[in-house]
Amino acid sequence: MRGSSRLRCGAGTLGLMVLAGAGAQLPPPRVTTADSLPPPVVAAADYLLMLEDEPLALRAQGRPGFWRQDGDRRRLDPASAEARAWLDRLARGQTSLLHDVAARIGRQPRVLDRYDHALDGLSLVLSPSEAARLSGLQGLWRLQRLTSRPLATDAGPAWIGAPALWDGSALGRPAGSLGQGIVIGVIDTGINARHPSFAAIDGLGQVLENPRGTYLGWCNPAHPMHNRLTAGGCNAKLIGQWSHLRASMNPADENGHGSHTAGTAAGNRLLGAVFGRTLPMARDLSGVAPLANLVAYDACEGSLCAEAATLAAIEQAVRDGVDVINYSITIGDASPWASAQDLAFLGARAAGISVAVAAGNAGPGPASLSSIAPWLTTVGNASHDRAFVAELNQASGGGSTLGAMQGQALTAAYGPAALLPAAGRINRLGAIDDGRCLEPFPPGSFGGAILLCERGGNGRLEKGDNVLAGGAGGMLLINGPDDGASLNSDAQALPALHLGEREGLALKAWLALGSGHRLAISRSEVSLASDRGDRLAPGSSRGPARYRACCLHPELPIPFPAELDLLKPDLAAPGTDILAAQANGMSAFVPEFGLLSGSSMASPHLAGGAALLLALRPDWTPAEIQSALQLTARPLRDAEGRAVTALEGGAGGIDLAAAARAGLVLDASIAAFLAAEPETGGRPSALNLAGLVDAGCPGRCAWSRMLRSTEAVSRTWSLRIEGPDALRIDARPTRFTIGPGASQALTVTASWDGPASSVAGWRFGSLYLRPEGGASPELRLPLALRLQAATLPRPIFLTVDRESGSRRIDGLEAPLALAPEVEVQGLIQASPIEARVAQSPRGADPFRVLTGTWSTTLTVPADRARLSVRIAESASRDPDLWVGRDDNGDGLPQLGELACASASPEIGERCDLVAPEPGPWWLLVQNGRAAGVEDRVVLEVALPGPAAAGNLSAALTRDPSLPDADAWRLQLAWSLPGLQPGDRWQGALRLVDPTGPSPNLGIVSVELLGVERAATATPRPSPRAEPSRPPSPTTLPPATASAGVPTPSPSAPSPSAAPARAVLPWLGQRNRP
Structure with missing residues (x-):
């Protein structure tokens, strides 16, 4: 049994925890006999059942019999007698649990996968009601519903210093390594196996070798699926392929993402790779570790990756004994110690595997990361030195002069031609475009003119396709404030040029005066400039490492936001305009190459770099490789040239040549990672990390x-x-x-x-x-x-079974406060808002796809301590909640305005924002799994403050029982006449120090839930809130507004007025079909 290393929510109860981690719901009643169960419902889903034993990789820690020596490296040996005995034990436990599950639900469930190397568990197909009945089953540690996660060089390897490792100069050796003998596993959308980037002989005539001496997965002739592979799809370069998909069962890449990441990490050296659309161009290129071997794990369909498939892929990669894993897929916002994917990767780290993961593309806002586990190397998207540059020139017409402007694109020359703004044009759906070219335009709309489009709302290449559909001959894409001077060298479907915000403002000003505006786009040229490199992309996700901690109450799995004392992202690498292999049919040229951008492209640069370092430094552990990269990283700047902080870009941009020479490194053990869990008293800041x-x-x-x-x-x-x-x-x-x-x-x-x-x-x-x-x-x-002037208790959530009472709350430390005081705000009850929402398309972006979403706007008065929103009732089986501040005042929910997303695959979503900024806000609901044509969803919204309502009091005293002289004890007392079970009362405590130098110490949320009184007269023990470190205290202006709850805007247009377009064009409250 794992004992203290296991993770528990609350007081050891199992509960139904979901990987997305955002929701909360009361646990269902337990059913103890199979004959009392109702028939299974048809809405089956994938569930992970994790058992209490350690998987093989964790069990092997500190036990020499589980390992074998392979040259200078130590490898996990599943064939050893000790390992076989442990695997047999895990198999017996899983079989026993499976028997108990069948007895509990009254049928034999379908088993998708068994895990024993990275996790100890099973994935099964169950209905939600069946899954609910497994709570409390002996031997079952955690039950999680599995959902789907979205997917998150010619110049790149040189920019990060790979050539100095290839030729040995970084270490002063006569020969280096191009990754020989190292196997990289790529978990992604599969691979274009016939591409020359993955051939057995590279473009320089180098014959690759298979270091394993055998083929893996479908590449093994003994595998039952081997005959499904395309002839020649496996070789000494691509030594393994797996498909973990139930639908296609084919590891061939139909998306291009997996081939691109694999080619970036370890693609062959090739000469004269031809790519482009309007302007063909040839470039020599190579992966970072071009002689490393590859195993491709197909775990994604389209742009979504089912967690059942990704877990199976991680497990298989550990079984295959790969050396490095690249994972350009998002993980989520659950605690790393509660996320199945993160724990599986902990098993991979325990097996000696370095894992590179994409930071995500949700920047530039803070705490936007999709991967924060300390045992993973999280990589942000930065630039290299190569760009394809072109000019806007030959401007004529208008009421003023417009000089030449330089931008980026891989484009043929075009023009002079008329310049037209996209704003105000009618798109194919009959809606007026807002200037961002979000939908295709009707054929013949533009007669060969150059169209001016603004960045945002959809993909850059999609904009080009949309204007081309309308008969445009060219496109100018201009940035707004969010992207500034950040440019991409896209290969558009028509001649095009990408310009920065400053140039865009000048263009719009010129276009606003006079008539007859005409200009031309020049042909692209290759430009290498060192000043262009190590610029962090605006869209690259930033820290700090925020997650949804569990739990506010020992009986209710209600998470709350918390932050880890970790440097995240860890590093940045080239991820902008990366040239690499793509899937068949994705280019006009064969073989297919393409330019892609994002943290997905940055992560394989680090994976390939880790492979090179491992080849040259085989005695280094994954933690030491990561530390060497961090200790030697280069400073980063943003697109405007400003220095980037450690919260934004981690330690900096990777420099392989310097990392290989690092004279000091840091190591961190698996035991230390397990012990660092904050919910069990661990301290991530104590981990031996850079x-x-x-x-x-x-x-x-x-x-x-x-x-x-x-x-x-x-x-x-x-x-x-x-x-x-x-x-x-x-x-x-x-x-x-x-x-x-x-x-x-x-x-x-x-x-x-x-x-x-x-x-x-x-x-x-x-x-x-x-x-x-x-x-x-x-x-x-x-x-x-x-x-911060004070360390506050975590948000307070109390279940109360009587109209009045009191509780003691610990966890307040105020070392810089002379005389802290507490001001009560609330308690109040929330106001309900009813919505009716249709089914949303699977995987739809709620900020672009109108179908299956609903929104309302509200105004937050000044001095409100909290904005609390939760889905209280829902006919939908998976409603998701999004909350944001309407910064531009247009009443439209936009991703850049998002303040909170609660999107678990179940019900019970909630957002709780402390000290919300006054002004307009919006609420957005998306219906992920409709129960009918249109589902009823009830939201509850509360804005406690600024004054006390007279039903809650609080007193602060120093805590004499604690040795810390700065510790304080908080005593809460409530009086709620007529309290009924299910009543919720919302409030907040504002901690102040009127006599001290820092008067505003912070805000603590308070929520009371009425419950049935216990049958016995024994008083309920008082829960004590554990200390935690929430977001920094917020300085509040003087209280001036009165209490109240907002109501939706009364000026809501009729539902029929909603145009079908890819933005959310509604004000107030509106349904969309």
Whole structure:
């Protein structure tokens, strides 16, 4: 049994937890006899049943009998006697659990997969009612419904320093490595197996070798599906293919994403690869580790990847013994210690596998990451130095002069031709375009003119297709404020040019005066400029590492937002305009190559880099490889040239040549990762990682790190520190000498030495380690801490069975407060808002696809402590909730305005926002699984504050039972006459220090739920809220508004007025069919 390493929600109850982690619902009643069960419902889904034993990779930790030596590397050996015995035990446990499941639900369930290397579990097809009845089943640790996750070089390898590892110059060796002997597993959309990027002989005539000596998966002639593969689809380069899809059962790539990521990581060296659409161009290209071998795991259909398939792929990759995994797929916002995907990857890390994952493309907003597990290397999207540049020129007409402008695109020359704005034009759906070219235009609309389109709302290539459909001869794509000067060298379907925000404003101003506007687009040229590289893309997801923690109440799985003391993303790599292989039929040229952008393209750069480092440094662990990359990373800037913080781009841009020479590295054990879980009292900041992060530092914080020398001789190192003047950073020792392979402890403290009134907020610094002689570069540990005047309790959720009472709440620390006080806001009851929502298309973007969505607008008055929204009732089996502030005042929900997304695959969605900014907000509901033609959904909205309602009081006293003199005890008392079971009362506590230098300490949410009184007279024990570190305290303006709950805008247009278009053009409250 795993004991304390297992993760529990609340007081050890199982509950129905979902991977998306956003929702909450009361646990269903337990049914203990099979003959009392109703017939299964037809709405079956995939469920993961995780057992309590350790999977093989975790069991093997610290047990030599599970491992074998392979040259300089130690590999997990599933064939060892110890491993076989453990696998037999896991098989017996799974068979026993499966028998118990069948007895509980009254039938034999369909088994999709069994997991025993990365996880101990089974995936089954069950109905929701059947899954509910498994709660409390002996041996079952966790039950999770599986959903689907979206998918998240010629110049790239050179930019990150790969050639210096290829030829050995990075380490001063006569020969280096191009990845020989290393196997990279790519979990994605499959692979274009006949592409020359994956052939057995590369473009330089190099014959590849299969280091395993056998073929894996469908490539193995003994596999029953081997005959389904295209002849020649497996070779000494592509040594394995698997399909984990139930529908197609074919690992061939029909999307192009998997071929592109595989080619980026390990594609062959090729000469004269031809690509482009309006302008064919040839480039030499190579993957980062061009002589590494590949295994392709097909786990995605279209742009969605079913978690049942991705878990099976992770498990199989561990069984196959790959060395590196690339995972350009989103993971979600659950705690890493509660996410099946994250835990499976922990098993992969335990087996010695380095895992690179995409950060996501939801930037530039904070806390937009899709992967935050400390055992994964999360990679953001940055630029390299190559671009295809072209000019806008030969401008004429109008009321002023317009000079030439440079932009980016892979384009043929076009023009001069008339320039027309897309804004105001009628698209094919009969709607007026808002300037973003969101839908195709009717044929013959533009007569060969050049159309001006604005970025946003849909894909850049989709815009080109839309204007081409209307008969445009060319397109100018201009950025808005969100993207600034960030450009892409797209190969559009027609001549086109991408311009920055500044150029776009000048174009619009010129177009607004006079008439007869004409201009031309020049032919693209290749441009290499070092200043263009290491620019973090605006769309790359940023930190901090926020997740949905569990739980506010020991009996109810209600999550709340929390942050991990981790540096995320870890690094950035080239992900913009990456040239690599694509699927058959995706290009006018054969073989197919294409340019793609996103963190999906950045992740395989790191995966290939890890393969090279492993080939040259076979004794390094995955943690040491990651630390070497972080310690030697280059500084990043944004598209405007501003320095990027550690929360935005992690340690920086990867530099393989420097990483290979890192004289010190850091290692982190699997036991340490398990022990770091915050919900069981662990501290992620204590992990031996390169980032020094504290998301809630109450004035002073500290870290300890253990460094290991990688050099063959003794070396002396000295420390230097950079940071804001008021941030006092101290490190010990300041100078040390370390022998070959020896370890050195390092202690770092940081404290605020500036005005206490300015304590709140993130501060950044760096700790540099400089070697005295030797080949190692100077190393850098990035530091990021959020100072706050107080550490607050987690949000308070109480179930109460009487009209009045009191509870004690612990967890408040206020070291910089002289006399903290508490101001009560609320309690109030929420106002219901009823919606009727049709079925949404599968995987539809709620910000573009109108079908199956509903919205309303509301106004948040000043000084409101909370905006609480939850789906209280729903006929839909999967309604999702989205909440955002209407920053531009147009009444339209837009992704860039999103403040909260609650999108689990079940019901019970909720968003709870502390100190919402006053002004207009919108609520959006999407119906993921309709029960009828149109489902009734009831939202409850509450805006407690600014005044107390007289039904809740709070008192603060110092806690004499705790050794910390800064700890305080909070006593809550409520009086709710007529309280009934199911009643919900919402409020907030505003912590202030009127006499101190930092008056606003923060806000704590309060929610009381009425429940049935217990049958016995024994008083219910008082739950004590565990300490946590929520988002930083928010400074509030003086209270001026009165309490109340908003109502939807009364000026809602009729449902029939909603045009069918890819934005959300409604104000107030509206249904869309």
